[in-house]
Amino acid sequence: MKQVNVGLLGCGTVGSGVARILIHNRELIQSRLGAVLNLKYVADSDPRAGRSIAFGKGVFIPDAFQVVDDPDIDIVVEMIGGQGIARKLILRAIENGKQVVTANKALLAHHGNALFEAAMKKGVDLAYEASVGGCMPIIKTLRESLVGNRIHSMIGILNGTCNYILSKITREGTDFKSALADAQARGYAEADPTLDIEGMDTAHKLAIIVSLAYGIKINYDDIYIEGISRITPMDIAFAREFGYTIKLLAIGKKKGDRIEARVHPTMIPSGNLLSNVNGSLNAVTVSGDAVGNILLYGHGAGMMPTGSAVVGDIVDIARNLIHGSIGRIPLLCCQPDQIRQIPIMPIDELETNYYFRFAAMDSPGVLSKIAGILGGQGISIQSVHQKGRKSNGSVPIVMLTHQARESGVRQAMAEIQRLDVVTDEPMLIRIEETNSEA
């Protein structure tokens, strides 16, 4: 029976998940693949990293470079993370003609174009299903299942930390800080949670799927990013009154030849399936011209779910090795010579519905001043809600708008903030009137 040699770099959370699956389900995988997937090396500089797994003699080694330089290794699985040593190791593996699997979204978002180019030049596969949405097969679905579709939009909950925090505030009315502390205590948020809660991790993932869906180079830098740290229980309560739920969404859309790619807290109708995705779970809806709407849902992170996606990639590549079909699917969905340079639309040009919350003095004329400024920017108000929930001497004025343009909204917000009667920075949350069916 044929054998494919796998070298694993990094035996942290996801790396050890991959090792466990390859070891525990070895015979099952063999019965499906028709070949032996041999985990030849697991490299980690921390000798404690692999202690809980019963590796054979000589499998666990400290030096990752020994793995990428070993002529017997067919597939290198990078599970180190970060953009430093991981990048060097992947490039060296490619140079050595190895196939590569990674789950490293930050690396792909920032250096993916160079890595994919190197892989294409060398004629090796570089697989990355686990980089977006953990175990959900969103990469395979976009590159393969939906290959006949023009993708209209992708709307995803792609960060479990943020979804856990927002779900907790929604369910229990706690404030952001305690929800974050709870997420940290449960291991859903890291000690420094910035990448997650400020939306960068979500944007890394969005950069990848936007590239696949629309046949453009990975463009992380032009994605508009806004995190969840300013969301209050009050906003969530207002949202509920209006029939909305607040989620941190990754939104990718194509309208004509314009591509939207943005990450921000968003109000979506409570009947929408995405609004019922709670806790640390992830989900993404994809809308295409033939498929209509589909939704994928599952664990976006974690040792075993992410490991499952990585093993799927390893087997995919092993099949290509066995059948001589490396390069069978273009790395970024489109054939390399078909990848286009279409800029991402600046957020100023966005047109959508908005929720505004102003903290204002409870005095006559306030509403007229605010409405006047909004009117001056051509922003048409759908409804106004002024309720006696006084806090710090001011009352909240909440407005929902008809479709408005972001540039005008921003100018209006700046003007309104300068009003004497407005006591705090205005809150702005975009509304996504998603299709009712998904």
Add this chain to the structure above:
Amino acid sequence: MKQVNVGLLGCGTVGSGVARILIHNRELIQSRLGAVLNLKYVADSDPRAGRSIAFGKGVFIPDAFQVVDDPDIDIVVEMIGGQGIARKLILRAIENGKQVVTANKALLAHHGNALFEAAMKKGVDLAYEASVGGCMPIIKTLRESLVGNRIHSMIGILNGTCNYILSKITREGTDFKSALADAQARGYAEADPTLDIEGMDTAHKLAIIVSLAYGIKINYDDIYIEGISRITPMDIAFAREFGYTIKLLAIGKKKGDRIEARVHPTMIPSGNLLSNVNGSLNAVTVSGDAVGNILLYGHGAGMMPTGSAVVGDIVDIARNLIHGSIGRIPLLCCQPDQIRQIPIMPIDELETNYYFRFAAMDSPGVLSKIAGILGGQGISIQSVHQKGRKSNGSVPIVMLTHQARESGVRQAMAEIQRLDVVTDEPMLIRIEETNSEA
């Protein structure tokens, strides 16, 4: 640029969807595939079938055999349906060394083993993503993405007709007959709806995915099947009171070396995502040892969604043709020599929770008689609800049980039905206490 020639058999609903996608998105598909997908023939004996599509000269022909016998045709796409001519054409195509794509679940459920064997012998691919769940990539997910997983269970809403009818009864309280008539008027149900509403169509699909998940031959005959025609608005109202929703579910499970495969109306907790899948939509959750739970959701039928899945298969096979990797993935997930003969567990051996509804005279002692019979079969009652909703001189007595064995339940039902005080056939609905997270 390379060219792959496609021949389409049948230009009905799905067939014309496939043709539309291949024609309208021709350049897009080409930019992803790196080759031309040439729709050389569309065969339909009804000359009106393709009238709404602008086929090139000589593409639309009456004779399907001309397609499967044409030496230029690489991929035959069978969209005729049924088990007669479709089977003959597929076998002839295989004999002629063509690759085959089909969406024909009835054919695969009944004759799949022979068809797959013929394809393996000849060394051709036979793809069938569209046969289960329309556009949801459940086949690809099971065969590829979850290849590293032991599958614990699959629970799916796989028939849009039934889901539409049950959703309508749930929402509007209409009875089954009017809900069915409405589904027929809207084109969600056929003139003869038996295959759908009696659960056979769902079972066809379950037979396929159970085979993939558990590495066994397709075994439709041993699947327990119960349809939705006896479900009343009263049962749905009771279910809601207890926090459940009634769905027609396809359930595949593995416990040790026993495989469950059954189709029946089922109560699931209303918080479960599946319970929020309404109208003609489909969804399936898959639970695996690594992946945890994932859910796929989308249109389970319809011209364009099903067409999308068929085109995904066509492109997959075209890639195999271009890269010389036909047979890259075993047709039934496992390598042919690894496929096992494990029987499907008889329904009598099922152990689950049950909902019973009895129509009984409103007289003293009734409850004690019924409870006595249940107790005699070792069925432990969790709660009893006897409400004054008199209809036809009898009152409904509703019971929820703890886990009980189906064989005992059936004996008890037969005994209870023979009681003088029981005025109608008892209603039995199985309860699935699904994992709360999916």
